[in-house]
Every structure is written in structure tokens, then in C-alpha cells.
Amino acid sequence: MESKNYHEDLSHIRSMMERSSRFISLSGLSGVVAGLAAIIGAVYVYFVFQREGIDYFDGERNIFGPSLVKELVVTGVVILGVALLSGYIFTANKSKKKGLKIWDATTKRLLVTFAVPLVTGGFFCLALLYHHLFVFIAPATLLFYGLALVSAERYTLTDIKYLGYCQIVLGLISLFFLGWGLVFWTIGFGALHIVYGLIMHKKYK
Template identity: 75%
Template structure:
């Protein structure tokens, strides 16, 4: 009897320690929504490239006019904003149901750790746009996003790092097949997010 209580106490203490040191309210459904939005954004970007009479899929021969670049950047920003907002809504609801705070010291550490490689990659992408190296944007966004996920794993669900590894791998492969950047971007930010989100929703619901 004492042994049973002892193990229950240890389990309770372990649970409390994990709650205090890790942000465990990430919602799998937010990943699904982010993936769907990314696929829609990629589809729109492809149509924009096609309407500009480019040969994006064939050897990456794209004539990036200022208007086309602006349209693609705006599309990417819209996808990012919708993904972030949906992530916040789903995560806030999950935190509320579990009786956990969505904003505490752990959340701050998580955001800082996640933001450093992400902001670095964002600034790097601005430099690529400035130098008209548009074909490198897809690989760079995948690689730095993956690095951000791996870094953030320390303060959230361990499974996040596996998504990060996949994003980094896709980015590295994409850097050798530059004409297919949009395809890799759709797989990394779209399909992988949907698969990851469904797995996490089933595992942690």
C-alpha cells in the first residue's frame, strides 16, 4: 500500500515538474490548420507564378517582377498571420480546459528560444530578396524554421524536435534542387504540419 502511494506521489511530482518547466498546451489542431493554410498559400503562389507565364517547375526559370515578388511576400505574410492566430486560439482553448496559464515564465523562455533562429532566418530572407536571390528563400525558411523548432523543444513537447528535423532535412534537400522550392515549401509547411498536428492531437488530446 505504501509502495503504491509512493509511486503515485512520484508520478504527481513528475507531472508538476513538467508543467512548471515545459509548455505542454500546444494544440495539434493548430498544426493542422497551419498546414491547410500553408497549402492554400502555396497553391495561390503557384497560380501567381503561372499567371506571370513563368517556368517555375521546369528548371526554376522565373522572371521575378517587383509586382510578383510583392504578391508572393504578401501571400507568405498572410499565411504566417493566420497560422499564428489559429495556433494561439487553439492553444489558449486547450490551456483553459486544462486549467493552465498560457502566459508564464516558461512561455516567455519558449518564445525567446523559438524567436532567435526564426527572426535570424527572417532577416536573412530579407537580404536574399534585397539581392534578388529569390530561389533560396524556400530552403532558408525551411532550415531556420526547423532550427527554431529544435531549439524550442527544450521548453515544450519533445515531439516538436522531430518536426524540426524533418523541416531542416527538407530545406537542405531543397537547396540542391532550387527549381522545386515551392514544392518543398508546401510539403514542409503544409503536409508535415498536417501530419504532425493529427499525430499530436491523437497523442495528447
């Protein structure tokens, strides 16, 4: 009986330490919504190309005008906004159900660790945009996002690093297939997010 209580106490202590050192309220459903938003955005971009007379799958290097580049950037910002908003809503609801604070010291450390490579990648992509090196933007977003996920793993669910590794590998592969960034971007931010989100939802619901 004493042995049973001893093990229960250890489990309780371990759980408290886990809660205090890691942000464990990330919702898998937010990943699913982010993935769906990315796929919808990619389909919209494809039809924008069609509208502009660009056959994306013909293998030709296409020249994008300023208005088209602006529309693509706005689309990317909208997708990012939807992903962030859904992430906050689902995570806040999950935290509320578990009786956990969504904003504490661990959350701050997580955001800082996640933001450093992500913001760095954002400025890098702006530089690519400025120099009209559009074909490198999709690989760069995948690479820096993957690095951000791997970096943030120490303060949240360890499973997130596997998504990060997949994004990095996909980004590296896409560097050898320049001009197919929309396809790789859709796989990385769309399909992988949905698969990861469903797995996490089933595992931690």
C-alpha cells in the same frame, strides 16, 4: 498500500515538475490548420505564376518582377498570420480546458528560444530578397524554422524536435534543387505540419 501511495506521490511530483518546466498546451490542431493554410497559399502562388505566364514546372529559371515579388511576400505574411492566430486560439483553448496559464515564465523562455533563430532567419531571407536571390528563400525558411523548432524543444513537447529535424533535412535537400522551392515549401510547411498535427492531436488530446 503505502507503496501505491508512494508511487502516486512520485507521479504527481513528476507531473508538477513537467508542468513548471515545459509548455505542454500546444495543440496539434493548430499544426493542421497551419499546414492547410500553407497548402492553400502554395496553390494560390501557383495560379499567380500561371497568371503571369510563368510555367513553374518547365524547369526554366524565371525572372520575377517587383509587383510579383511583392504579392508573393504578402501571401507569405498572410499565411504566417493565419498560422500564428490559429496556434494561439487552439493553444489558449487547450490551456483553458486543462486549467493552465498560457502566459508564464516557461512560455516566455519558449518564445525567446524559438524567436532567436526564427528572427535571424527572417532577416537573412530579407537580405536574400534584397539581393534578388529568390531561389534560396524557400530553403532558408525551412532551415531556420527547423532550427527554431529544435531549439524550442527544451521548453515544450519533445516531439516537436522531430518536426524540426524533418524541416532541416528538407531544407538541405532543397538547396540541391534550386527553383523547386515552392514544392519543398509546400511539403515542409504544408504536409509535414498536417501529419505532425494529427499525430500530436491523437497523442495528447
